Amino acid sequence: MTSTLEPTRPGRGGPDLHTRLSSRTLPSWTAPVLAGAGAVIVVGGLLLGLGLLRPLLLAWALQLALPVASRFVEGGRKATDRLVTVLVYSAFGLALLPLGSIIWTVVSKGVPVLSAEFFTYSMRNVVGEGGGIYHAIIGTLLITGAATVISVPIGLFTSIYLVEYGEGKRMARWIRFLVDVMTGIPSIVAGLFAYALFVLFFGEGVRMGIGGSVALSVLMIPVVVRSCEEMLKLVPNELREASYALGVPKWRTISKVVVPTALAGIVTGVTLAIARVIGETAPLLIVAGYTDSVNFNLFDGRMATLPVFAYTSIRNPGVPPEFSLDRAWGAALVLLIIVMLLNLVARLVSYLFSPKGEK
Amino acid sequence: MFSGISFGAASLILLTLAGVAIFLTVEGIPGILADPSQVKSGERFLPYVWPLVFGTLLAAALALLIAVPIAIGVALFISHYAPRRLGATFGYIIDLLAAVPSVVYGAWGIAFLAGQMVPLFQWLEDHLGFIPLFAGPASTTGRTILTVSVVLALMILPIVTAICREIFLQTPRLHQEAALALGATRWEMARMAIFPYARSGIVSASMLGLGRALGETMAVAMVLSASGVVTFNLISSTNPSTIAANIALSFPEASGLSVNALIASGLVLFVITFGVNFVARAIVDRRKDFSGAN
Numbered sequence: 334m335t336s337t338l339e340p341t342r343p344g345r346g347g348p349d350l351h352t353r354l355s356s357r358t359l360p361s362w363t364a365p366v367l368a369g370a371g372a373v374i375v376v377g378g379l380l381l382g383l384g385l386l387r388p389l390l391l392a393w394a395l396q397l398a399l400p401v402a403s404r405f406v407e408g409g410r411k412a413t414d415r416l417v418t419v420l421v422y423s424a425f426g427l428a429l430l431p432l433g434s435i436i437w438t439v440v441s442k443g444v445p446v447l448s449a450e451f452f453t454y455s456m457r458n459v460v461g462e463g464g465g466i467y468h469a470i471i472g473t474l475l476i477t478g479a480a481t482v483i484s485v486p487i488g489l490f491t492s493i494y495l496v497e498y499g500e501g502k503r504m505a506r507w508i509r510f511l512v513d514v515m516t517g518i519p520s521i522v523a524g525l526f527a528y529a530l531f532v533l534f535f536g537e538g539v540r541m542g543i544g545g546s547v548a549l550s551v552l553m554i555p556v557v558v559r560s561c562e563e564m565l566k567l568v569p570n571e572l573r574e575a576s577y578a579l580g581v582p583k584w585r586t587i588s589k590v591v592v593p594t595a596l597a598g599i600v601t602g603v604t605l606a607i608a609r610v611i612g613e614t615a616p617l618l619i620v621a622g623y624t625d626s627v628n629f630n631l632f633d634g635r636m637a638t639l640p641v642f643a644y645t646s647i648r649n650p651g652v653p654p655e656f657s658l659d660r661a662w663g664a665a666l667v668l669l670i671i672v673m674l675l676n677l678v679a680r681l682v683s684y685l686f687s688p689k690g691e692k
Numbered sequence: 693m694f695s696g697i698s699f700g701a702a703s704l705i706l707l708t709l710a711g712v713a714i715f716l717t718v719e720g721i722p723g724i725l726a727d728p729s730q731v732k733s734g735e736r737f738l739p740y741v742w743p744l745v746f747g748t749l750l751a752a753a754l755a756l757l758i759a760v761p762i763a764i765g766v767a768l769f770i771s772h773y774a775p776r777r778l779g780a781t782f783g784y785i786i787d788l789l790a791a792v793p794s795v796v797y798g799a800w801g802i803a804f805l806a807g808q809m810v811p812l813f814q815w816l817e818d819h820l821g822f823i824p825l826f827a828g829p830a831s832t833t834g835r836t837i838l839t840v841s842v843v844l845a846l847m848i849l850p851i852v853t854a855i856c857r858e859i860f861l862q863t864p865r866l867h868q869e870a871a872l873a874l875g876a877t878r879w880e881m882a883r884m885a886i887f888p889y890a891r892s893g894i895v896s897a898s899m900l901g902l903g904r905a906l907g908e909t910m911a912v913a914m915v916l917s918a919s920g921v922v923t924f925n926l927i928s929s930t931n932p933s934t935i936a937a938n939i940a941l942s943f944p945e946a947s948g949l950s951v952n953a954l955i956a957s958g959l960v961l962f963v964i965t966f967g968v969n970f971v972a973r974a975i976v977d978r979r980k981d982f983s984g985a986n
Contacts, residue, residue: 432792513976518712525716
């Protein structure tokens with residue numbers, strides 16, 4: 334870093350602090366005014382029907398005037414700082430744009446499709462117009478539900494082991510590490526694993542709803558373990574010790590004191606884990622397959638799910654393609670709403686039921 | 693007994709992980725050894741899987757190249773630039789990107805992004821065509837590996853951002869305040885106090901993002917128009933496919949030894965992602981031990 338102190342000039346009296354220590358700065362209204370001008374350009378562009386992209390680029394370029402002006406008024410270091418500030422804000426904006434675009438695309442294309450028929454009909458014997466996602470909703474609920482039933486006990490007990498029993502043991506360290514690694518298993522590999530497992534029992538070409546549940550569990554368990562572990566760690570040790578002091582055995586302490594105290598956090602974690610796997614497509618495509626009919630039996634034959642339904646409708650739209658594509662957008666919207674709702678519920682639970690001292 | 697159940701559940705996780713490797717190997721080996729005439733692709737396993745590995749690595753590397761600078765910017769914005777009260781809210785908003793299902797990304801990629809990319813590709817071909825990456829001829833549908841990388845970049849942005857954000861927030865306050873007190877501007881403070889502290893964290897966050905990008909299936913399968921070639925040309929209509937996308941596209945119709953070949957390619961993908969994640973997590977863990985001292 335270069336020195337910012339100027340050499341004191343000889344022949345003057347005491348240092349004039351005011352002129353020495355403050356340099357010229359741009360007025361503080363410069364940045365807000367530029368941002369406002371940018372907003373006016375974007376809104377104006379929208380109103381004039383120029384689209385969003387070009388006005389947005391223009392507005393962004395306008396913000397670069399700030400570092401340029403700063404270069405001449407305030408000097409290089411401040412100018413760099415201002416440039417980086419603009420860039421950092423732009424990075425955030427750049428991340429928001431696609432999110433907005435995705436939500437807008439799905440909502441605008443999906444809403445017109447939603448109707449009572451869309452939710453209550455399956456695709457059985459439907460060619461062209463009509464039909465719905467009833468079978469896919471049933472499949473998604475059943476498969477995800479079964480995955481939750483498998484994952485939550487395993488995940489919860491693993492985290493209990495990690496926090497309550499395995500403290501400091503080598504085995505616990507390894508499990509924690511491998512759980513982290515397991516969060517990175519590609520979903521399609523989980524699907525192949527479930528398929529390879531079920532092939533051993535049921536022969537080649539097996540397609541079953543429960544296979545999808547197993548695949549989703551592989552993806553879900555690590556998420557559940559990590560969030561439950563964090564929550565169990567938050568339970569104060571005083572509670573455990575008070576319970577031990579009363580002569581309560583360890584397992585009752587865990588089941589009656591530790592887990593109930595952490596319950597809100599655990600529910601939040603499980604909800605987020607469900608939200609994470611309910612939109613998975615690849616493993617279900619591999620092992621649950623796709624069908625046009627309603628199937629209530631997890632252990633018998635193919636099952637449709639919302640993501641696979643959306644994928645198949647886009648991939649094989651048939652002739653004419655419009656109706657199938659419309660249904661795909663409808664299914665995508667329903668899926669997006671479910672995922673967002675689950676996220677919202679998770680946040681609400683953790684906000685409303687977390688121990689009062691933590692807020 | 694309660695302790696027994698807990699221990700059993702924990703061991704089950706180890707078993708599952710081992711099971712993934714074992715089952716994929718058992719089902720995959722016939723595919724690796726299969727005679728070219730018995731599989732649909734009509735090739736030996738290595739020449740069959742190599743273009744896929746290449747495509748997987750290329751798409752993931754490009755996605756990383758796009759995502760990491762943006763993720764660092766966003767993380768810095770949330771941790772140090774945004775008003776403190778709004779920081780957490782902005783964090784949630786970025787996390788929403790992770791909540792969007794991959795099939796929705798795929799649909800959006802086809803319906804919106806691919807179309808928007810076409811003029812860009814045309815421009816790249818006209819003005820930067822001398823670089824082999826943009827040799828063209830530019831795709832008219834926009835469904836190229838560059839578009840796929842943009843979608844992948846979006847999908848890994850939340851996880852990279854989240855980890856970078858955590859680490860930026862952990863930077864010792866005293867380091868930051870010392871830098872500011874010495875007259876550093878905010879950017880100089882970030883460069884001198886935050887980045888050196890966060891370097892290993894950024895590396896491991898990027899590697900976790902890389903792991904995600906390598907294994908992402910549906911967005912690639914839906915957006916890319918693939919033709920199993922090995923090329924660095926990013927904007928033409930002939931693109932290398934990726935392992936995951938190839939499995940998703942071929943599996944529903946595959947039968948016999950072709951299934952085994954696909955499972956074997958899944959095993960290759962598993963080994964690659966496991967390695968990347970293993971190294972990334974090891975860096976994170978090692979860092980944890982050090983940062984306690986601060």
